[in-house]
Each structure stands twice: as structure tokens, then as C-alpha cells.
Amino acid sequence: MENRSLILLGLLMGQSQHGYQINEFIERNLSTVTDMKKPTAYATLDKLNQKGFIDIQLEQEGNRPTRKVYSINESGRNYFYQLLLDNLSSAESVNYQGDIGLMFIDFLPMDQAIPALKERLRKNKKQIDLFKQTPAHGIRTGVNLAVEHKITMLSAEIVFLEKTIQHLLHSD
Numbered sequence: 001m002e003n004r005s006l007i008l009l010g011l012l013m014g015q016s017q018h019g020y021q022i023n024e025f026i027e028r029n030l031s032t033v034t035d036m037k038k039p040t041a042y043a044t045l046d047k048l049n050q051k052g053f054i055d056i057q058l059e060q061e062g063n064r065p066t067r068k069v070y071s072i073n074e075s076g077r078n079y080f081y082q083l084l085l086d087n088l089s090s091a092e093s094v095n096y097q098g099d100i101g102l103m104f105i106d107f108l109p110m111d112q113a114i115p116a117l118k119e120r121l122r123k124n125k126k127q128i129d130l131f132k133q134t135p136a137h138g139i140r141t142g143v144n145l146a147v148e149h150k151i152t153m154l155s156a157e158i159v160f161l162e163k164t165i166q167h168l169l170h171s172d
Contacts, residue, residue, distance in 0.1 A: 002083055003034070004034070005053075005079070006083040006084060006087055007026070007034055008044055008070075009053065009054070009079065009080040009083065011026075012071060012072040012076070013072060013080060016057075016069050016070060016071040017069065017070060018069050019038075019041070020067070022041060023038045023041055026041060029143075045070055048076065049070075052073070052075050052076075054071060054072050055070075055072075055073050056068045056070055056071075057071065096157075098120065102164075113168065114165060114169065117161055117164060117165050117168070118165060120161060121158060124157050125158060128154040128155065128158065131147055131150050131154065
């Protein structure tokens with residue numbers, strides 16, 4: 001829950017928002033760092049409210065249904081800074097799902113394994129091209145750092161795959 005709370009509190013640091021705004025921003029801009037879905041976001045917002053980190057105001061505009069507007073409070077800002085420092089100072093143990101296939105690659109004939117790795121390489125190159133098209137954010141450099149981190153990690157994966165494919169091609 002900490003990372004989800006960090007994301008939601010971070011979004012509220014800039015301004016109060018209603019749930020729809022928060023979810024739209026997550027889906028449009030944060031899919032590279034979170035797979036949080038709307039029900040999870042709303043549940044996390046409710047928990048943050050219950051713990052006293054955010055305040056909820058009901059807003060009514062014209063004939064529209066009443067909606068909740070979420071705001072971070074002083075306690076929430078303190079909690080946000082604590083979560084942010086914990087996150088920035090943590091060392092991650094990354095589990096790549098593709099490593100499972102690598103563990104069992106010996107069970108495939110190389111004429112099937114190598115094309116599969118080449119396809120993985122192609123998909124990674126396509127993904128890195130998409131990240132490189134991400135426009136730079138001027139005011140806050142944090143988004144730029146997150147995108148650069150993704151590009152660096154994908155670049156390492158590409159180098160690894162190219163090296164591995166060459167090794168497998170020459171080990172026959």
C-alpha cells in the first residue's frame with residue numbers, strides 16, 4: 001500500500017482533485033510505474049482518509065452527481081515525505097518475468113529459442129523508442145528521471161539480449 005499511497009499523496013501535493021481526475025492522470029501518465037486500477041485507487045484514498053492523511057469535500061456542480069474532492073492535509077504531507085524518503089533510499093529486488101523463460105531455455109531447440117529472444121529484443125526496442133518520445137517535463141524533473149530510468153533499464157535488457165543471442169548462435 002505504501003507505493004500506492006505515495007502516488008496518490010504525490011498527486012494531491014500539487015492540488016486538490018476529484019477521483020476521476022486522479023484516475024485519468026494515473027491511466028494516462030503513470031502506467032509505466034504502476035498498474036493501479038480505479039477500484040484500488042479509490043480504496044486507497046478511503047484508507048488515507050480514515051488514517052487522517054487526506055480530507056474529502058463533497059462538491060456539487062449544477063445537475064451533476066455529487067463528487068468527492070480529495071485534499072492532502074498537514075499529516076498527509078508529513079506521511080508523503082516519509083514515504084518519499086523511504087522509496088528513494090530503498091534498493092529494489094527486481095524480478096523479471098522473462099528470466100523464468102531463460103531458466104528453462106535449454107528445453108527448447110535453439111531454432112525456436114533464438115527467434116523467441118529476437119522477438120523479445122524487437123519488443124524491447126519498440127518500447128524504448130516509445131519512452132524516448134516522451135516529452136520532457138519542464139517544471140518537475142522527477143518525471144524526466146523516471147523516464148530516463150526506464151530507458152536505462154530497457155537499454156541494459158537490449159544489450160543483454162543481443163549478447164545472449166550471439167552467444168547462443170555461436171554455441172552450436
